[in-house]
Amino acid sequence: MNFFEEAQIGKRHDIGSFTFTAERIKAFASQFDPQAFHLDEEAGKASLFGGLAASGWHTASVYMKLLVAHFVQQAKDARARGEEVAQSGPSPGFKNLKWPRPVLAGDTITYAYEATSMRPLASRPGWGIVFGKTTAVNQRGELVLTFENSVFLPCRQTNS
Amino acid sequence: MNFFEEAQIGKRHDIGSFTFTAERIKAFASQFDPQAFHLDEEAGKASLFGGLAASGWHTASVYMKLLVAHFVQQAKDARARGEEVAQSGPSPGFKNLKWPRPVLAGDTITYAYEATSMRPLASRPGWGIVFGKTTAVNQRGELVLTFENSVFLPCRQTNS
Numbered sequence A, B: 001m002n003f004f005e006e007a008q009i010g011k012r013h014d015i016g017s018f019t020f021t022a023e024r025i026k027a028f029a030s031q032f033d034p035q036a037f038h039l040d041e042e043a044g045k046a047s048l049f050g051g052l053a054a055s056g057w058h059t060a061s062v063y064m065k066l067l068v069a070h071f072v073q074q075a076k077d078a079r080a081r082g083e084e085v086a087q088s089g090p091s092p093g094f095k096n097l098k099w100p101r102p103v104l105a106g107d108t109i110t111y112a113y114e115a116t117s118m119r120p121l122a123s124r125p126g127w128g129i130v131f132g133k134t135t136a137v138n139q140r141g142e143l144v145l146t147f148e149n150s151v152f153l154p155c156r157q158t159n160s
Helices: A020-034 A041-048 A058-078 B024-031 B041-046 B054-082
Strands: A012-019 A093-098 A108-120 A127-137 A143-154 B012-019 B094-098 B106-120 B126-135 B141-154
Touching: A020 A058, A020 B054, A058 A127, A058 A143, A058 B024, A058 B054, A093 A108, A093 B106, A108 A143, B012 B054, B024 B054, B024 B126, B054 B126, B054 B141, B106 B141
Parallel strands: none
Antiparallel strands: A012 A108, A093 A143, A093 B094, A108 A127, A127 A143, B012 B106, B094 B141, B106 B126, B126 B141
16 A cells, blocks of 8 residues: 555455574574573573564564565556555554564564554645554464554645 | 562663664664665655654664663672572563654664553463553653553562
């Protein structure tokens, strides 16, 4: 989705998948979350996680990485169809982020997004806000991440 | 704080500060959030942000980086006093994360944490959960990040 009017309530978008190798888990953790259970296999096994576990901020940042790649691909597809493409606006934040299960080394996580509601922004004519829910599951279909987010999108009529 | 019993409701903890240089903003964004307004000064100026802006996930990940460094220092101080030190447990998630203002290149962001409530975990004897609020402000004291979080901590009596 690029323009506000293109958001479709209830439609599930597969955002993509990512395998959290031990190397990637440790690389992120060493920069942003250097706790033993994110850096060392033995410490991970001895923790509540039961294995080398990805930082929750890593799981969340990979969502953003895949979402941007998804938008880039959508934009390419739209341009190939001769359609106008808008840049998404910023996100004001999100609610109720949960990490119900750990992401362990070797897990492949698949992310999906679904818009749940939308409205034009009274305070900023030409823009709308779309609320949605993001979920991520591991290779066994178990939920590892969920949150409710929102994003500002430009309205089509102001850009054409 | 390391043990559940050491959490103090309402006490403000300064977690630390971090300067978001253009170089750091672009390095994070190129890995996890490669949108134009996070990668290019001119695109940032033309966006709603009004300048090269850090990814919100970068602002949040730096909180974790500083928090871990804060815990490591606390543990060193406790050991120097001859006190026992426990490893913090995982976080089940957080609520109501907001990015009320952008973090722009050159901004220095200062993070603080305050515990707001706590209770023993009925489902996991020997552990407790502490709920708190994290805030981050820029060099002008303007709020750029806030969220409510929770963390599992071991109780002292099971570790001594």
